[in-house]
Amino acid sequence: MSSTEDVQKTGPQAAPRDHVAPPADHSERAKTLVQRIADLRAWLFLAALVLAFEIWARYDFDGTFILNPYNLQSIAIFAVAPLLLASGQTFVIISGGIDLSLGFIMGLAAVVAAHVVNWTTPSLGMPLAVLAGALAGVAIAGVPGLINGLLVARLRVPPFIGTLGMFGVARGVAFLLAGGTVVPVQGNSFFSTLGNGRFHGVPYIVIVTIVFVLLMHYLLTQTRFGQHNYAIGANVQAARRAGINIKSHLTRLYVLSGICAGLAGVLYSARFNAGAAQAGEPLLLDSVAAVVIGGASLFGGSGTIFGTVAGALVIAVIQYGLVFINVEPFWQFISVGVVIIISVLIDQAQRRFSGGRVDE
């Protein structure tokens, strides 16, 4: 590699300095190859998983798993909410934090969206009421996000603790607003049509999710916000010294993460035609799992949106696939848990592999 060539010196030299052999370079290329495979590992795993279910379906009951459009739709719908939470979680985990409040922020948004649709349908009419409900749901989700951000950025509360507190607060507020029960949407069939309708067989909520996830990918890879997010996750000191406003970045980051959960809540209430405080309860850990399976490191500094998409699909395929082949549902927990652990082990192995160079 040319970069290790010794530099020719100019100027006077007091100390003896002869030509030095370039230091051994632990093949930059090999590392990149490992990195590339690691980046793709969630997709490879997803492919293997789909193949396994497909073989099972052919062998066991002469059917098909993945070629059946109904299954594809179901998996896609299944993956919508976890993926939306996980896309926000990806940003937060890359920055070196974690957002534990996402599940109940989603529930809060679902309840608020359902209420607002109900309140405004008589005066605004169905389409505008849906718009008002959607905006209200997403906006309300920004509030706990903002508080998370202020806690983490200004008051230096560790993200784990700050967002755990917000987990409780959002949960309580959501249940209070819902009166401890589910809030059905009444008199607005348009909402439910959007939540369950399809365009050429693709559910609207899946289309919305795809567009949103592409936006998140753009934000992470093509903007200063995304670039600073990676830098903060890798070395917050370096980011600060480079003039990045850490407080402002972190505040916006948690608002963004809350908004992702808000969108998930709105889509939930559209799909079920009701808002429920517990809508996102089981999804929080799925969101973290999707990010980790997708190749992000919980130490911060690495991760991609496309990796997270694969991670969310892996979870959805496991969950749906096990039901599909008639395995007791409790195996879902076990298999997703095993996949998480394996992903973390791969991450650590990769870290150790590359660690040798950093520490030399």
Next chain:
Amino acid sequence: MSSAAQEPPILEVRNLSKHFGAIRALNDLSMSVHRGEVVALAGDNGAGKTTLIKTISGVFRPSSGEIFLNGQPVTFTTPQEARDRGIETIYQDLALADNLSIGANIFLGREPMKRLFGFVPILDRKAMADAARATMARLDFHVSRLEAPVSNFSGGQRQAVAIGRAVYWDAQILIMDEPTAALGVPEQRKVIALIHQLKAEGRGVIFISHNLQDIFAVADRIIVLRRGVMAGERRISETTHDEVVKLMVGGR
């Protein structure tokens, strides 16, 4: 380097003091750096070297005394202001984001943008890579893979990236805190060569080091601090290791 003695020094510090409560970390210190000059700061732990560079680079505000850049008095309230005036500090831990490329590190915090299809703003990665290539070539470091994260590179190369960032943003004075401390011998030599390069480009360099070998290899002058005051200032050409050590420990 007496050739530049006629024009005003690029950096001059007059009677600088920094007190933390009753502790006089730095007391009535005066020094200057000329264009193309390398000044080494030496001294035992707690001698005031770090206080001095942090005061110059805007991290601390001086308790008294003045700082001049090219003969003009300046005051900095933040490191950013010092950086904007061309004083760049390269810290021991390098202050690089390991997961980003050389270009992204050079532009960290001030990334160039361009527009896709005329309206979608995106990072101008090509501009960053081009600048990275040009800057590293200027420092005689030829890096083959510009998109690779800097964690892929060796300690000396990463030091070069940090220096490259300063050079790209046209720093006139580079302050380096133990630039060779964490490096192997071949890498140390590369960094010494880099400092020669900076000198040849007419920049001023202040570097802290405990390594007398390095100091004698690259510095024009050495300033020895002891307990916050100037213990001595010598031209490298007119002093010896022994004399410097005596100045540092105060055994005279």
